[in-house]
Amino acid sequence: AQKVTQAQTEISVVEKEDVTLDCVYETRDTTYYLFWYKQPPSGELVFLIRRNSFDEQNEISGRYSWNFQKSTSSFNFTITASQVVDSAVYFCALREIGTASKLTFGTGTRLQVTL
Amino acid sequence: NAGVTQTPKFQVLKTGQSMTLQCAQDMNHEYMSWYRQDPGMGLRLIHYSVGAGITDQGEVPNGYNVSRSTTEDFPLRLLSAAPSQTSVYFCASSYGTSGMNEQFFGPGTRLTVL
Numbered sequence: 001a002q003k004v005t006q007a008q009t010e011i012s013v014v015e016k017e018d019v020t021l022d023c024v025y026e027t028r029d030t031t032y033y034l035f036w037y038k039q040p041p042s043g044e045l046v047f048l049i050r051r052n053s054f055d056e057q058n059e060i061s062g063r064y065s066w067n068f069q070k071s072t073s074s075f076n077f078t079i080t081a082s083q084v085v086d087s088a089v090y091f092c093a094l095r096e097i098g099t100a101s102k103l104t105f106g107t108g109t110r111l112q113v114t115l
Numbered sequence: 116n117a118g119v120t121q122t123p124k125f126q127v128l129k130t131g132q133s134m135t136l137q138c139a140q141d142m143n144h145e146y147m148s149w150y151r152q153d154p155g156m157g158l159r160l161i162h163y164s165v166g167a168g169i170t171d172q173g174e175v176p177n178g179y180n181v182s183r184s185t186t187e188d189f190p191l192r193l194l195s196a197a198p199s200q201t202s203v204y205f206c207a208s209s210y211g212t213s214g215m216n217e218q219f220f221g222p223g224t225r226l227t228v229l
Binding site: 044096 | 148150155156157158159160163173174203205207213214215216217218219220222223
C-alpha cells in the first residue's frame with residue numbers, strides 16, 4: 001500500500017529564512033507521481049509541482065525548489081528567503097500509475113512565517 | 116472556465132439528516148473524486164469516478180454514496196449524517212485516468228453535524 005509521511009507537523013521561521021519541508025513516501029510501484037500542494041489560510045488547495053518517478057532532476061521555480069531522491073524515497077520542498085505569504089499548510093501526495101484515482105496525501109506541514 | 120465548483124460552502128446538519136454535496140467541473144475531466152479533510156489527518160479519499168457511470172470506493176467510503184450520470188457532475192450523498200462526518204469536503208477533478216495529471220480542487224464544503 002502506498003503511504004506518504006510528513007514528519008514535521010508545524011514549522012515556524014522568521015521571514016527571509018530558508019525552510020525545507022520533508023516528504024518520505026512508500027510504494028511498491030516503479031512508476032508513480034509525486035505532488036506538492038499548498039493550502040493557504042483561505043482553505044483552497046493549490047497545486048505546486050508534479051514529478052514522475054523517472055525524472056529525478058531537481059527543480060527550481062523562483063524561491064521554490066524540490067529535491068527528489070528515489071534512493072531515499074524522499075521528495076523535499078525548500079522555500080528560500082521565506083515570506084509571510086508562504087504561511088500555509090503544505091501537503092505532499094503520491095499517485096501510482098494506472099490507479100487513476102488514489103492520490104494519497106501526507107498529513108501536511110503547517111508553515112508559519114513571521115516578521 | 117469556472118473550474119471545480121462546490122455547493123454549499125457551509126452546512127450544519129442534525130444527526131440522522133441526509134443531504135447532497137454538489138460538485139461540478141467544466142473542464143471535461145474524466146476523473147473526479149471526493150476527499151474529506153480532518154485535523155492532523157490530511158485528505159482522505161472517499162469515492163472516485165473515472166468517467167460517467169463508473170464509480171468506486173476510496174479509503175473512507177462508509178456513510179457516503181456517489182453517482183456520476185454526466186461528465187460534469189459528481190454529487191456526494193450523506194445518507195444519515197453522524198457527528199463523525201463533521202469535516203471539510205473537497206471535490207477534485209483531473210484530465211485522464213493514468214494518474215499523471217494534477218488534480219484541480221474545488222473550494223471545499225465545511226460540514227458540521229450536531
